[in-house]
Amino acid sequence: MSQKHVFISAAQAMTEEFKGRTNHWLCRPEIANCKDLQICRATLPPGEGHDFHTHPELEEVLYVLEGQLEQWVEKEKKILNPGELAVIPAGVVHASFNPTDKDVMFLAILSPAAAKGPFAVDVSGEEPWKSLRKK
Amino acid sequence: MSQKHVFISAAQAMTEEFKGRTNHWLCRPEIANCKDLQICRATLPPGEGHDFHTHPELEEVLYVLEGQLEQWVEKEKKILNPGELAVIPAGVVHASFNPTDKDVMFLAILSPAAAKGPFAVDVSGEEPWKSLRKK
Numbered sequence: 001m002s003q004k005h006v007f008i009s010a011a012q013a014m015t016e017e018f019k020g021r022t023n024h025w026l027c028r029p030e031i032a033n034c035k036d037l038q039i040c041r042a043t044l045p046p047g048e049g050h051d052f053h054t055h056p057e058l059e060e061v062l063y064v065l066e067g068q069l070e071q072w073v074e075k076e077k078k079i080l081n082p083g084e085l086a087v088i089p090a091g092v093v094h095a096s097f098n099p100t101d102k103d104v105m106f107l108a109i110l111s112p113a114a115a116k117g118p119f120a121v122d123v124s125g126e127e128p129w130k131s132l133r134k135k
Numbered sequence: 136m137s138q139k140h141v142f143i144s145a146a147q148a149m150t151e152e153f154k155g156r157t158n159h160w161l162c163r164p165e166i167a168n169c170k171d172l173q174i175c176r177a178t179l180p181p182g183e184g185h186d187f188h189t190h191p192e193l194e195e196v197l198y199v200l201e202g203q204l205e206q207w208v209e210k211e212k213k214i215l216n217p218g219e220l221a222v223i224p225a226g227v228v229h230a231s232f233n234p235t236d237k238d239v240m241f242l243a244i245l246s247p248a249a250a251k252g253p254f255a256v257d258v259s260g261e262e263p264w265k266s267l268r269k270k
Contacts, residue, residue, distance in 0.1 A: 005222070006208045006211060006213075006221060006222060006223075007206070007208070007211075007213040007215065007219065007220070007221050008219065008220050008221075008222065009216070009218065009219040009220075010218065026198075026220055027196050027220065027222055032222040033222060033224050034194060034196070034222050034224070035194065035224075036171070036194040036246035036247065037194055037196050037222075037244060037246050039196060039198070039220070039244070041218070059169060059170065059171040059172055061162050061169070061172050061174060063161075063174070063242065065200075071142070073141045073142070076141060076142075078141075078142040080142065081144070083144065083145065083176070084142065084143065084144040085142070085143050085144075085161055085162065085174070086141060086142050086143075087140070087141060087143065087162055087167040087168060087169050087172075088141075089168050089169070089170075107198065107242075109172060109174070109244055111171035111172050111246045111247070112171065112246070
């Protein structure tokens with residue numbers, strides 16, 4: 001168990017490598033006294049994404065900080081610019097991609113801070129999600 | 136009741152004037168299907184602040200987007216730079232000020248999305264909070 005912090009910057013964050021970039025978990029029970037909020041600053045390089053999935057127990061908001069995010073919520077797609085967000089209720093299928101030639105950075109804000117079951121369930125191999133983006 | 140949105144930008148946000156600036160509520164039950172998360176993008180002009188208060192039922196994270204925020208959590212103070220945050224459990228006294236000569240913009244992220252009692256309780260007239268910043 002790491003130390004619990006009130007003020008958190010990259011130095012206190014839990015880091016996670018993803019496709020050559022570093023994601024920063026800035027709020028999580030391991031590093032802060034939180035029970036309702038978990039926050040990750042995530043980066044997607046060009047062409048990469050988080051394919052269709054759900055968080056069965058977690059409500060999520062994605063808030064774009066830099067770049068452009070191709071965001072899907074069920075069958076609805078929108079390019080989100082900095083300052084724009086998507087609201088995803090628990091259990092709702094969603095996906096995020098970077099269709100541009102620059103990195104996109106965003107906050108993934110989830111609640112509550114811990115799930116009893118799996119954090120995420122991958123549905124990217126199932127229809128209609130498997131074929132949705134190719135249409 | 137406004138329309139509920141999945142994707143939200145400034146145009147869909149609920150706005151609130153504060154000290155000559157506009158705060159944008161980007162996630163709230165009035166505009167989104169959220170029950171666990173509420174998010175406000177707030178701006179403090181130079182010299183202004185949100186004096187010492189609590190949210191009796193809401194956990195809060197403040198994430199700085201631009202500028203520098205003088206953040207208090209109980210008697211602890213830190214200047215937060217962009218990308219840094221403070222984690223404030225429900226009921227814990229805190230305050231935010233802008234001691235610089237430029238605007239500071241930050242996200243206030245609260246959970247759950249609604250409180251049964253008061254959203255906030257002002258304690259700025261009570262000791263030790265009343266005298267804390269003058270020391």
